[in-house]
Amino acid sequence: MTTAISVSGLVKTFGRTRALDGLELTVAQGEVHGFLGPNGAGKSTTIRVLLGLLRADSGSARLLDGDPWHDAVALHRRLAYVPGDVTLWRNLSGGEAIDLLGRLRGGLDSARRAALLERFELDPTKKGRAYSKGNRQKVALVAALASDVELLVLDEPTSGLDPLMEEVFRECVAEERERGRTVLLSSHILSEVEALCDRVSIIRAGRTVETGTLNELRHLTRTAVDAELAAAPDGLSGLAGVHDLVVEGSRVRCQVDTDHLDALLRELTRIGVRSLTSRPPTLEELFLRHYQADTPAAEVAR
């Protein structure tokens, strides 16, 4: 497995703000990698460093076996970028912007361009601000997807797209993966991440707090347990890895770290179980837990 992006110990400060604080990120060639984190976590900053627009203070970043700062021009021929907030030139039509950006990158496939315009139902004759937010986003998407590149860097590419177009976008990214392209996808839309991403990295306050496949991440978090027991339990609160314990007579509800599930179940069966439901964390719970600022990073990583 060769790596398309490898970032380690990346630090970037803006005056007193420490936007990136030792960030780690590895994206393998050919994978769709979700890049998640709460607002202001440093996703866009990381992407700008990878594009050679910002200069990191320390740490290392490699992109397609090149240095994002020194080899910017050569690397950019091999990647396409969609910013989260697209602004267009007001005297250029959408079609012109697509062609210009494609040609500046080294050419674009006009058949693909036409097909994408049709799929995204985009009118290329409008100019600048005459486009709605979603349509501006589509201009950037078409310009990126119509180019023949190895790596797609997408920073919240679907912000403002309607559900139909969101679906088209998912199909397009799935096709890109089929073609063997690598995608770095920063997103706040969890269903999108779940549908598309092979692996994800979650960052908070400029640090990576978790990285792996969604299944691995699920495994790392807690399972909710709700049980009706034969008798009132005692000593459950003493068990390691049990949280938010509520005991009402013989009914027990709690959250348990997945690696301590075994011990809890043994204790429950010892008392006698009448009924039991256990539920793996939903995606939302999983992310909320990682996003919440009051959970120390060390605990999240546990």
Added chain:
Amino acid sequence: MNAFTGTGTLLRLALRRDRIMLPAWVYLLTASVASTAFSFKKLYSTGTSREQLAASLAGNSSLRALYGPLNDAASIGGITAWRMGVFGAALAGLMSILLVVRHTRAEEEDGRLELVRAGAVGHRAPLTAALATAALANLLLAVLVSTVLVVLGQAAAGSLAFGLSLAVCGLVFAGGAAVTAQLAETGRAANGSACAVLGLAYVLRAAGDSSSARDPGAVSRFSPIGWSEQVEPFAADRWWVLVLASAFAVLLAGVAYALVARRDLGAGLIPSRPGRTVGAPSLRTPLALAWRLQRGTLYGWSAGFAVGGAVFGGVAKGVLDLVRGNSGVADILRRMGGQQAVLDAYLSTVMGLLGMIAAGYAVQCVLRLRGEETGGRVEPVLATAVSRLRWAGGHLLFPLLGSGVILAVGGLTAGLAEGAAMGDLMGSVGRLLGGALVQLPAVWLAAAAATALFGLAPRWSSAAWGVLSVFLLIAWLGPVLQFGRRVLDFSPFTHIPRLPGGVFTVQPLLWLTLLAVGLTAAGLAGLRRRDLG
């Protein structure tokens, strides 16, 4: 909720956003009036010296075209009003245009007004707040200028009339800018068309003022700057002109209010046409993009220079006729070295003026780079296989060559107009083209200073306007205020050979060019290593 709800809040917001720009403008204007008056107090302390000034001016229509007629040589206030009246009024106009457009169309273009208007804000509130900001700035200017003159011992009535004559011109152009802000879709176009009207107003009164010694000609009456002159502070103190001009400003504001009710947010009254489906084959380089973005500005400035050159060139013959017809100035004529010398003095002044204005174009072109950066439009471009230098280079070709184009156009039309009147077409065109193009090194230096700021201290890019103002003020006021050699040397415009007529020396031009190359290189080196966005 009525149409004006929220005006107070928006006004406070505008004043807060302008807490540097507005005081800086008012301070600079007041300071130039104060320093002019102060130095005149030393230079022309006696009545006879002032009468001598009046006599020499009577024969110099080129100076009248530049500054307007001297109506009252009896007091220091009178000659200060002569020297600073036209420029002061024009600058108050420019200040007002920039203020009004900044808080109306520019806000709307950036989408911020949408957020504001969604609050409890009436549809007339933003325009009202912008006009009120401009009105406050002009009022402050009037108060400060009058006070300064009174403190310097000038008649209270004349001082007040002078202060108000500047402010009222500001108000008229605030109203004018309010109208262009409704018509045009972009802040740039709104500023551009309002400034074009301002330029036309200046040129109209220049033509009028140069036409005869005492009566400022009928054409001046079509120019708001001409109205400020008609107030004749210290000489006639015509208050009713102030009232009329204010009424006109109110009328313009009324037109703007009527228009604002007739259009959608974000739209101009001139609708935009659909664009091309596919980019033209030539639209494939950073230079092609820069051309698309900058060509409109270049066309506009070229048109302005064509008109300005023709008017100033056309007036030249009048300069001579007047001198010939006036026996009293024959003496001065001989002292100045004959007819040709008088003509050359006038034409070289005009060429210097064109150079200074062209520097404004050049700085504007350079700052376009910063606009693209803060507007977020540079990121997608630099994320393609375009290096920072190629991107910046495309835009910098405009201050480099575009300035040459507009200067050549100005020199050409001036030469054609002057040559047609004087009979030596080819000779005139050649001499005036030379006189215009020789300004280029100074223009480049101003652009290079802007480039250096953009590359090395991007947040301070707009300080380039401050640098340019200092260059211009030194070149304009330096000789009058008898600044020291060191101070004069600081402005590139004082180093440009005065052509036609003067001695052409290559050396200062080479130095200026070299310095410009150095500053540009420093700026580009800074751009290569700094963060973008």
